[in-house]
Amino acid sequence: MRLALVPRTTAFYDLFAAAGRAAHEAARLTEIRFREVPDQTVAHARVKQLETEGDTITRDIFELLNTQYVTPFDREDIYGLAKAVDDVVDFIDEASDLLDIYKIDAPMDQAIAQCRVLVDATGELERALGSLRNFKGAQEAILAIKRLEDDGDRISRDAIASLFEDEDVSPRTMIRWKDVFEALERAIDACETAAHAVGNIVVKNA
Amino acid sequence: MQILAVGVAPGRLLDSLTSAGHAVRAVAGPGEAELAARSSRAEVAVTEHDPAALKRRLGTVPVAVWLPTASSDGAAEALASGADEALHAGMGRRELLERVAALARRAPGAEAVVEAGPLRLDRDRGEATWRGRRLALTARERDVLHELARAGGATVRREHLYRSVWGYAMARGDRTVDVNVKRLRDKLAAEVGAPATIATEPGVGYRLVVAAEAVTAL
Numbered sequence A: 001m002r003l004a005l006v007p008r009t010t011a012f013y014d015l016f017a018a019a020g021r022a023a024h025e026a027a028r029l030t031e032i033r034f035r036e037v038p039d040q041t042v043a044h045a046r047v048k049q050l051e052t053e054g055d056t057i058t059r060d061i062f063e064l065l066n067t068q069y070v071t072p073f074d075r076e077d078i079y080g081l082a083k084a085v086d087d088v089v090d091f092i093d094e095a096s097d098l099l100d101i102y103k104i105d106a107p108m109d110q111a112i113a114q115c116r117v118l119v120d121a122t123g124e125l126e127r128a129l130g131s132l133r134n135f136k137g138a139q140e141a142i143l144a145i146k147r148l149e150d151d152g153d154r155i156s157r158d159a160i161a162s163l164f165e166d167e168d169v170s171p172r173t174m175i176r177w178k179d180v181f182e183a184l185e186r187a188i189d190a191c192e193t194a195a196h197a198v199g200n201i202v203v204k205n206a
Numbered sequence B: 001m002q003i004l005a006v007g008v009a010p011g012r013l014l015d016s017l018t019s020a021g022h023a024v025r026a027v028a029g030p031g032e033a034e035l036a037a038r039s040s041r042a043e044v045a046v047t048e049h050d051p052a053a054l055k056r057r058l059g060t061v062p063v064a065v066w067l068p069t070a071s072s073d074g075a076a077e078a079l080a081s082g083a084d085e086a087l088h089a090g091m092g093r094r095e096l097l098e099r100v101a102a103l104a105r106r107a108p109g110a111e112a113v114v115e116a117g118p119l120r121l122d123r124d125r126g127e128a129t130w131r132g133r134r135l136a137l138t139a140r141e142r143d144v145l146h147e148l149a150r151a152g153g154a155t156v157r158r159e160h161l162y163r164s165v166w167g168y169a170m171a172r173g174d175r176t177v178d179v180n181v182k183r184l185r186d187k188l189a190a191e192v193g194a195p196a197t198i199a200t201e202p203g204v205g206y207r208l209v210v211a212a213e214a215v216t217a218l
Helices: A009-036 A044-067 A075-101 A109-130 A138-162 A171-205 B012-019 B030-040 B051-058 B072-080 B093-106 B139-150 B158-166 B176-191 B212-216
Strands: B002-006 B023-027 B044-047 B063-067 B085-088 B113-116 B119-122 B127-130 B196-201 B205-210
Touching: A009 A044, A009 A075, A009 A109, A044 A075, A075 A109, A075 A171, A109 A138, A109 A171, A138 A171, B002 B012, B002 B030, B012 B023, B012 B093, B023 B030, B030 B051, B044 B051, B044 B093, B051 B063, B063 B072, B063 B093, B072 B085, B085 B093, B113 B139, B119 B139, B127 B139, B139 B158, B139 B176, B139 B205, B158 B176, B158 B205, B176 B196, B176 B205
Parallel strands: B002 B023, B002 B044, B044 B063, B063 B085
Antiparallel strands: B113 B119, B119 B127, B196 B205
């Protein structure tokens, strides 16, 4: 493979910004799906499409890494960040898919609350990823994601506890919602992992 | 009638119940009984064992204790330990069957037919009608409407509706009842219109409102 000597650093910035937009849009659509179940106006296919777009962006970033001699940040940091953002969309896709797989036919307040945190966290992640050119606003976005992840943890714990408050809750309800709560929590946690990856880049390069 | 026989040895009681046309499902213990009651909508349970343990599992299903030998003391003990009825071998076939039927009638939510003005819900026939016209409702929607109609206009808590219709405790935050009431409300609005509505008591539950004109026009 030939390495390009003329740096195309703007391409990295554009790809990360696009990855941030895809993650935020996937979270936004998933929140609508969880809120509107069972009469959803958003099909899972639309979330899946964003996940596929995210995969393409990640591949493009890796390809650019392999072909560029000069990169704007350390290669391992770019690789780590691309992988972390890809995980966010993957976990959102998984949670959205569970609504259909488990044939969930009514919302649960706690899942909607988790989705709202996820929308806010991916919004901040989009902001952080869009700031890689000059890091303007990056620290604020990273701190906001950390706060949101704390909120998410609290909501997730309460959500799982709600399934065990009465020993007579249907096993079907327990199995499907526990899985959904955990999937949404993984997506929120992944936002924090991605925020850490941005933080590393900021510390080394700002 | 759907009857659950929990740990009852084959013999006179089960023979009497099945020969009278009742659907008897025999299970070994309370755990199995709980699962069976949920899947088959048992109306009465009979057991030869601890009635209190069975009642804890079955919720609103009434429990009769069967004593294979006639014993007044045994019957008294069974009633004292939580049974809703005590049946024993000293009773004739007809008395046994009538006592089981009476027990089913006394059970909460047992009324097969409930009316609220021109609205009529018949659980046995599986139909809901308004002024004799059949409403296109699902079984679940009919059950929800049945519970609301049975309350006679009083508010029914969401947790109670869930327990009565779905057979389980409602998990906090679960919107199943709300989704189903919304659908039922939409169907009532389309099929009946303003005379029958379901009002929301925020944070509490729902109540059926049948307009006074609809009732007096009967």
